[in-house]
Amino acid sequence: MNSTYQEFKPSAALEPFVDYYWLHTFEADGNQESPVQRCLPFGTLEIILHLDDNHCQVLHNNYWQKLPHGFFVGLYRDAVQWKCVGSGRKFGIQLKPESLLQLFNIPVASLFNNFTDLETFFGKEINRLVEKVYGQLSIHSVIAAAEAFLLAQRRNLNAERNYLFEATRLIRQSRGNLSIEAVSEHIYVSKRQLERSFKDNYGTTPKMYQRIIRFRNAYEYFYQKPTAPDWQDISYTFGYSDQAHFIRDFKEFTDDVPTVVFNDTNQQFQRPTCWGTYARA
Structure with a gap:
């Protein structure tokens, strides 16, 4: 199995909120399984989207379970193990922890050391982003959709001291x-x-x-x-x-x-x- 990973800087307008965007791609023969990957706790939040129908799996409560099509990850203190079976692509938006309150006015306390599907956390509006990036072959088109989504939220920004x-x-x-x-x-x-x-x-x-x-x-x-x-x-x-x-x-x-x-x-x-x-x- 071949694996590639890239990180992309956000536009200047979103630098106060976004650390970076990333794309992780797996190319496999059939149902070939990737080595177990580990995500380390770096003090950030993440919106993660599968760009096709093949979803990765995460080790949760000692069982491998398939991840949702789109999911949101809270602040973590533990390393998380995951793997991909077959070819697939994952796209991530790595956010600074205060960004969720600034852009969405949503506290993330309930998801410390945990994750959930996007609609459960953000509501149905975020499905527009999910639909726009699904099946996109160009990473720049994916990032453009993510930027448009976040810039729309930025219009509601409260500039008061916090x-x-x-x-x-x-x-x-x-x-x-x-x-x-x-x-x-x-x-x-x-x-x-x-x-x-x-x-x-x-x-x-x-x-x-x-x-x-x-x-x-x-x-x-x-x-x-x-x-x-x-x-x-x-x-x-x-x-x-x-x-x-x-x-x-x-x-x-x-x-x-x-x-x-x-x-x-x-x-x-x-x-x-x-x-x-x-x-x-």
Whole structure:
């Protein structure tokens, strides 16, 4: 089985809300099964669409189950295992967590560490996007449909100051190295109030989000290394108390130790470095 993966930057108008778009393609002979893939928790939300009739499968409650045609993924703290049987294409919109409240005014707390089909979460209106991208062979046509859908939502954007959005961005900007107490002081709200707002809207605590963001930055840093990294140096660079602390956190979010992930020959954990760009016409 051949597998290709690409990432595409959003237009400038959507950069505050979208990390990137991605396309994962599997080409197989008959019902050939892909190696098990692993999605790591990177502190983002995702709208994911199958572009044809062959749906991938996810390991859920120790059973492989077929994924919906279109589904929405909340914030995760666990690695998720999935696979494709036969040829298929998946398209994803990776969103910053505050974007759902900004663009749709929907909290995502109910989907922490979980996913659901798109219509259940967004309502029937999102089926227009599903129908527009189904069967499209051109990735640029798929992205154009996604951009049009998101830009329409952007017209309803509330520009008022929101301390939850500010805190979420501040944690990302600091690469997870700012304490929650410091974040609270910076945005002039109490730590308890911030924790309650995170729990009500995202389904988790600011501390967990901070840990996920720190892990993401450490992972993306060492993934670029051509040879085995110095784990102690990475631990220091990304604000872990020591190497044991880094390895403990890493294992919690990936189910494995850093050396195994770095040397994984099947690249089950890793995002390939095939970047694309998208410019609106």
